[in-house]
Amino acid sequence: MFPRCRPxxxxxxxxxxxxxxxxxxxxxxxxxxxxxxLQLNRVYPQVLSNKEAEKFRNLKTPVRARLADLLKHLQRKGERECQEFYRALRNNADTVYSTLPSRRHRNSSDPLEISPDLEKMILNDRGPVFFLACFSVAAGLALIMYYNHPEVKSPDSAKKVLGFSAVGFGRQIRNILISFLEETSNL
Structure with missing residues (x-):
């Protein structure tokens, strides 16, 4: 079994x-x-002052040394500063944030974290095709509801709807819709 860490x-x-x-x-x-x-310097209330931010962004000092100094500084400053560091880390390096040891062996809930079940509901893996299919169904239902309205029963109003909807599509689809409108007007 895995060793249990305290929360x-x-x-x-x-x-x-x-x-x-x-x-x-x-x-x-x-x-x-x-x-x-920079995020820690710009967040309100400011976690790092301008002078501290310049110190930790000094290009003459190696990155690892600057990072070590920053982490020591944040631990001395307090709880809110450490929380803002985790927020900044998650915003700018999510892959690093997700591999942290404190995140792997956790039992307590983090206010910055979404549960895996909720995350699956928010970000489903169906992709863009599913979105386009749902959008097409919604657009089709909107057209049907618009066309079935008693004031819009004339054929000219349906042509207007298709004509204006052609504006938002790509060139090939626009050409197909316009040719369809021309053919139906010739009938």
Missing amino acids: YHTYSERLLQDVPHLKNNRNLTERIVDKII
Whole structure:
């Protein structure tokens, strides 16, 4: 069986466990670390002052050393700063965030995290074809409801609807709709 870890009650405790992983993670590039620092500098209320942000963005210092100093600094500052760090990490390096040791062996719920069941409901794996099919059904129902309205029973109004709907489509579909309208007007 897997070893059971005690649940983390604070972000400071989580950060304490995640520091070795974060220091050795090669996915945390200089660009990503700079983005995290900038987000911590710009969030309200400010987690890092402008002077602190400049210190941690110093290009003369290696990225790993800057990251280690940043993590120590955040642990000294407090709980809210550690929480904002996790939020910045998730926004800028989700792959790193998802591989953190504190996330792998967790029993408590994280306010930043969505449960896997809820995530499947929000982001289904059906893809763009499913979306287009649903959109087409909705658009078709809207056209049927519009066409069945008593004031819109004339054939000219149906041509207007198809003519205006052709504007939003690509060139090939637009040509097909316009040729259909021309053929029906000749009949």
